[in-house]
Amino acid sequence: xxxxxxxxxxxxxxxxxxxxxxxxxxxxxxxxxxxxxxxxxxxxxxxxxxxxxxxxxxxxxxxxxxxxxxxxxxxxxxxxxxxxxxxxxxxxxxxxxxxxxxxxxxxxxxxxxxxxxxxxxxxxxxxxxxxxxxxxxxxxxxxxxxxxxxxxxxxxxxxxxxxxxxxxxxxxxxxxxxxxxxxxxxxxxxxxxxxxxxxxxxxxxxxxxxxxxxxxxxxxxxxxxxx
Ligand SMILES: Nc1ncnc2c1ncn2[C@@H]1O[C@H](COP(=O)(O)OP(=O)(O)OP(=O)(O)O)[C@@H](O)[C@H]1O
Numbered sequence: 632x633x634x635x636x637x638x639x640x641x642x643x644x645x646x647x648x649x650x651x652x653x654x655x656x657x658x659x660x661x662x663x664x665x666x667x668x669x670x671x672x673x674x675x676x677x678x679x680x681x682x683x684x685x686x687x688x689x690x691x692x693x694x695x696x697x698x699x700x701x702x703x704x705x706x707x708x709x710x711x712x713x714x715x716x717x718x719x720x721x722x723x724x725x726x727x728x729x730x731x732x733x734x735x736x737x738x739x740x741x742x743x744x745x746x747x748x749x750x751x752x753x754x755x756x757x758x759x760x761x762x763x764x765x766x767x768x769x770x771x772x773x774x775x776x777x778x779x780x781x782x783x784x785x786x787x788x789x790x791x792x793x794x795x796x797x798x799x800x801x802x803x804x805x806x807x808x809x810x811x812x813x814x815x816x817x818x819x820x821x822x823x824x825x826x827x828x829x830x831x832x833x834x835x836x837x838x839x840x841x842x843x844x845x846x847x848x849x850x851x852x853x854x855x856x857x858x
Contacts, residue, residue, distance in 0.1 A: 632663040632664070632666075633663065633664040633665075634661045634662070634663060634664070635662055635663065635664040635698065635699065635797065635798065635829055636661070636662040636685055636696065636697070636698055636798070637661050637662075637695075637696070637697035637698075638658055638659055638660050638661075638662075638684070638685065638694070638695075638696055639659050639694055639695040639696075639697065640657055640658075640659055640693070640694040640695070641655055641657070641658045641659070641681075641684060641691045641693075641694035641695070641696065642655055642656060642657055642658075642691060642692050642693045642694055643655040643677075643680050643684060643689065643691050643692050643852075644692045653852055654677045654680040654852050655677045655680055655681055655684065655691070655852045656677075656851065656852035656853050657694070657853070658681065658694075658852070658853065658854055659694075660847060660854065660857065662685070662798075662829060662831060663829070663844075664797070664827075664829055665824065665827055665828070665829055666824075666829060666830075666844045666845065667821070667824050667829075667830045667832075667842075667843045667844050668829075668830070668831045668832070668843055668844065668845050668846075668847065669832055669833075669834055669839070669840040669843040669845070669846045669847070670682065670831065670832070670833045670834075670846075670847050670849065671833075671834060671835070671840045671846055671847070671848050671849070672848055672849035672850055672855075673850065676849040676850050676851060676852065677849050677851075677852040678802075678833045678849055679724075679802055679833065680852075681849065682800050682802055682831065682833055684696065685800065685831065686715065686719045686721055686798075686800045687703060687711050687714055687715040687719065688715070688721075691704075698714060698718060699718070701714070713746070716741070716744070716745070716794060717794075717796070718796055718797050718798050719796050719798050719799075719800055720790075720791030720792045720793075720794065720796040720798070720799045720800070721791055721799075721800045721801075721802075722784075722787045722788055722791045722799065722800065722801040722802065722804055723787070723802050724802045724803050724806065724807075725807075726783045726784060726786070726787040727787070728775045728783055728786055728787060728790075729775065730774070730775050730776040731774060731775075731776065732774065732775060733771070733772050733773060733774055733775070734762070734767065734770050734771050734772070734773055734774075734775060734778070734786050734789075735758055735771050735772060737775055737786055737790055738758045738761065738762075738786065738789045738790045738793055739754055739758060739793075740790065741790060741793050741794050742754050742757070742758075742793055742794070745794065757793065758771070758789070758793065759771065761789040761792065761793060762789060764789070764819075764822075765785040765786075765788055765789050765819050766785065766815075766819075767782060767785045767786065767789070770782060779812075780807055780808050780812065781808055781809075781812035781815060781816065784804065784808060784812075784816050785816070785819065788804075788816070788819055788820070792823065792828075796828075797828060797829060798828070798829045798830075798831065799820065799823060799828055799829070799830045799831070800831050800832075801820065801830065801831070801832040801833070802832075802833045803832075803833050803834060803835065804816055804817070804820060804832055804834075805817060805834070805836060805839060806834075806835065813836075813839075817839065817842075820832070845857060845858065846858050
């Protein structure tokens, strides 16, 4: 199987005043292209920190991340940002949508920050296709503040994939949703895996974790088991 991300002896220590927290303690593992991988473990064990390190949002204190055979620690910030935008779509826990913007405007945001400008007509077409894919085309001009939790999560997914990233990171994608809506959201994410995307998700839901190809179990910043 092809390796898309390699984490090598990754450590992350947070410093707050005089306090040190070793959030990630010497972790090494591979992520395979096209897999659905769960990160599980109790609150505070380092799941979000690990996802942020993999997604090039947080720099590890030591160790290395290799993406598509490139060592990220040797990159300058500009190159890191380029890799972040090229490879990753991120669905964060509270969706991080702009309430006063419409669905269309929220999804358009990543397209306004690409290195090559995407023309307006192309943006329209792309966003409308994505909304059809996530089943929300009728809400294209609705403000996000008027949407339900499940609808917001669909917008967050559409925004995460609008740049066609290879890897989708999702921090508890079903966490705040009722079980039926959660299943609908997972169907959308599973369809993306079917299309060849790699999905790495954090979850507290055992059933969801077991539905993944592999689970990485964390405790106190260390991997206890990969199953
Ligand atoms: N920015 C930060 N500054 C200082 N400490 C932090 C920071 N972010 C996380 N931590 C600490 O690092 C540890 C791991 O946090 P992290 O959010 O990665 O855990 P988690 O497993 O995702 O937790 P949860 O399931 O509750 O979201 C915790 O002890 C947390 O308090």
